[in-house]
Amino acid sequence: MLQSKLFYKTTKEKSAEAEAVSHDLLTRAGFVDQLMSGVYTFLPLGFRVLKNIENIIRKNMEGVDGQEMLMPALNPKENWMKTGRWNSLDILFKINGSGDKEYALAPTHEEVVAPLAKKIIFSYRDLPLYVFHIQNKFRDELRAKSGILRTREFMMKDLYSFHTDQADLDKYYDKLVKAYLNIFKEAGIGKVTYRTFASGGTFSKYSDEFQTITDAGEDIIYICEKCGLAINKEIKAENPVCPKCSSDRFEEKKAVEVGNIFKMGTKYSLPFDLKFKDKDGVEKPVIMGCYGIGLGRLIGAVVEVNHDDRGIIWPKNIAPFLAHLIQLGDNKKVEAMAGKIYQDLQKQGIQVLYDDRQDKSAGEKFSEADLIGIPYRIIVSEKTLAKNSVELKERNKNIAKLVKVKQLTKLLK
């Protein structure tokens, strides 16, 4: 991508509105734009990160046999009446269509997937089944906050699993825990993301949250100093000592919830009469599980964890580009060489943002590059070309080294 053509704009001044670091940096660097409270556009840079996250999640969900599909955001009122959530869920967006017809904007998709499964699942031979989708969900949060960490419209992955019995659900649930931990590792926040024992809320007595340690978080989790188990506030209130090792010493940390998985049991299969016949011809309710990750919030958490005072430091797997190629000066030779490197890198399948602008000073280009936070910075200038080289620097390191032009591609790969 030529930076001169990129649909973005960076801002030097710190935003007056954005309090959260991720909000400020993502806005200033041109990744997102706020339309209204809790609603954001993902600009090309941000959209590339979103797609990368999406692909990591997709790969991992396919790894546990999830089948991707897409469910509608616009839902009929009847399904939400059936579960009682039309009236009980404060955050449900309700909208009116023609003829006073009412609809819900789906905040989650049990009300769609359960009646859908009823058309497909009849026998124990049909189970287990796993489907997932990645799409925008809508929640009328009383208070949106912290930029993309808590929004009213947001991209979310939800996987729903269907089982014949609790044991099968338990087994699959454990696989999902592993898949989730892997996703957060690949997204670059593995070391600070904890599987957190939590109370289950509506669905079941217990659930697992995935909490990323950061001061921008709105949750508090407790990490057992002896065995490392993380528990949330509700569990801590019920259990003064660690449920695993009985130690009473905990480290208290602020965290943001990047994922949550539940064993729903029959909570949604019963209202929609989702049943199957077992081997003996006996009808039984299908046992369900659900597993969510908010993509935007995950991106926000990544930025909260990976930045310095100059800007974002993207983990390689989700960076909008792998390399940021910058030409300095308006020297013809420099321009020709930078253009050639740009072509070569792209031919090798390396995602590169090429700062081809000639009306910007070196300092401005550097500052902007640091703000955007692409993992590798490649400088082409008269100075480097005199040595038949380019300068290569990693965003998270302070040392730059000269690299022969010929070796560049190999090094990046």
Next chain:
RNA sequence: CGGGGUGUUGUGUAGCGGUAGCACGAACGCUUUGGGAGCGUUUAGCCCCAGUUCGAAUCUGGGCACCCCGACCA
């Protein structure tokens, strides 16, 4: 939803009853080119509606929007 705060060019701000100013950005020209360059010219603004006043960005009332704390959060 309860409490608090803030609305001045695209962004960050000053002005706090009497000529709306500065910096950045953007545009043009010339000069510059290794850490947000220089000079010149130009561009663009008081959230909305009432009220008080000779006069309102400024005071009052109402509305709207955004931010923060709390509550809420499948």
